[in-house]
Amino acid sequence: MSQTSASTDVDMQSVTDADSNGNNMNENGNVSGNRRRAPRPCILCAYHGNTSVVTRKIVTYLEDAISNVHKEEICLQVSEELKNNQMDMTPDEVEIHINQHMINKQVIMSNIVHDLIDIARASKQSCLLTSEETGQSAVDPKQASIYFKAVDQLGAILRSEAFKANKSTA
Numbered sequence: 001m002s003q004t005s006a007s008t009d010v011d012m013q014s015v016t017d018a019d020s021n022g023n024n025m026n027e028n029g030n031v032s033g034n035r036r037r038a039p040r041p042c043i044l045c046a047y048h049g050n051t052s053v054v055t056r057k058i059v060t061y062l063e064d065a066i067s068n069v070h071k072e073e074i075c076l077q078v079s080e081e082l083k084n085n086q087m088d089m090t091p092d093e094v095e096i097h098i099n100q101h102m103i104n105k106q107v108i109m110s111n112i113v114h115d116l117i118d119i120a121r122a123s124k125q126s127c128l129l130t131s132e133e134t135g136q137s138a139v140d141p142k143q144a145s146i147y148f149k150a151v152d153q154l155g156a157i158l159r160s161e162a163f164k165a166n167k168s169t170a
């Protein structure tokens with residue numbers, strides 16, 4: 001008989017509901033199970049305006065990076081920096097903060113710029129039609145019109161004072 005049935009009956013000794021000191025987080029950064037609020041409170045919202053060096057650094061980075069760095073990268077970096085400082089927020093939660101909580105000019109403008117770039121790129125790609133029979137190229141007026149409108153709007157945003165102000169102050 002080679003049955004090895006090691007008892008995994010380890011007593012976890014977890015301190016459950018020992019006392020309620022009002023701590024939201026333990027040393028591991030986990031939110032204690034006592035709270036009944038389903039969505040976690042947003043740390044970046046909660047700490048907005050906080051004068052600690054860490055939170056100021058994160059908020060400054062966020063506002064500066066929003067028009068210069070890919071959003072996925074921003075979310076990763078902010079999440080990492082929070083983790084380094086014993087605050088727990090996943091990259092997805094950071095993205096929710098950017099998209100749904102930070103309703104400010106930079107965020108809205110950079111989202112629109114990204115959309116316009118996508119539209120310009122897509123319409124430019126489908127703008128030129130080549131006839132299979134004759135091999136001749138022709139411009140699709142509908143796609144060309146979309147392309148020029150997107151470029152126009154992009155130009156207007158890039159020339160706007162708000163966008164320039166955002167880019168020049170670093």
Ligand SMILES: [Zn+2]
Binds near residue numbers: 042043045096098101
């Ligand atoms: Zn938030």
